[in-house]
Amino acid sequence: MKKLLALAVAVSALALGGCGTMFGAAPQLAVPTTLSEVGQQAAKLINEAKVDLIAANQAIASQSSAGLMTKADAVSLSQKVDVAWEQVKAAEKLLAGGSDVLAKNQAQLLSGLLTALQKEVIARSKKGT
Numbered sequence: 001m002k003k004l005l006a007l008a009v010a011v012s013a014l015a016l017g018g019c020g021t022m023f024g025a026a027p028q029l030a031v032p033t034t035l036s037e038v039g040q041q042a043a044k045l046i047n048e049a050k051v052d053l054i055a056a057n058q059a060i061a062s063q064s065s066a067g068l069m070t071k072a073d074a075v076s077l078s079q080k081v082d083v084a085w086e087q088v089k090a091a092e093k094l095l096a097g098g099s100d101v102l103a104k105n106q107a108q109l110l111s112g113l114l115t116a117l118q119k120e121v122i123a124r125s126k127k128g129t
Contacts, residue, residue, distance in 0.1 A: 039100035042091065045107030049088050052114045056081050056121055063125045073124040080117055084110065 035043060060081070064074035087110050095103035 035095075036100050038104050039095060042095050042100055042104035042107050045104065045111055046088060046091050046095065049084070049091075049107060049110050049114060052118065053081055053084055053088065056114075056117060059121050059125070063121075068125050070124075077117070077121055077124065080120075084114060084117065087113075 033040070057078070060069065060074050060077050063069035064071065069077075087106065091103050091106040091110065094100075094106060
């Protein structure tokens with residue numbers, strides 16, 4: 001029963017953090033209105049990516065501690081999250097440098113990768129049950 005509850009919590013965390021394509025709308029974070037329209041779109045995607053990564057980290061940690069995910073899977077997924085954080089930082093740097101279109105493109109690519117990562121976290125959690 002405890003394992004089923006932990007699995008439900010992890011899936012809920014991912015659902016709340018979803019990038020708006022797989023699990024529903026992500027929480028709306030403030031986007032600077034001083035940015036161009038493309039810049040605002042990039043900032044929104046970057047913010048959504050951050051929420052997704054936080055949710056993924058929380059799900060990985062809770063699933064691992066509940067014994068619903070192997071340590072090897074948790075380490076592997078955590079490394080993927082770390083790589084994604086670096087991509088978020090790269091998109092932020094592009095946006096801060098005025099490369100709005102490049103930042104948006106980077107963030108859109110990241111959004112697709114995060115959807116795949118969310119599916120992988122769920123699959124590996126179920127594998128541990």
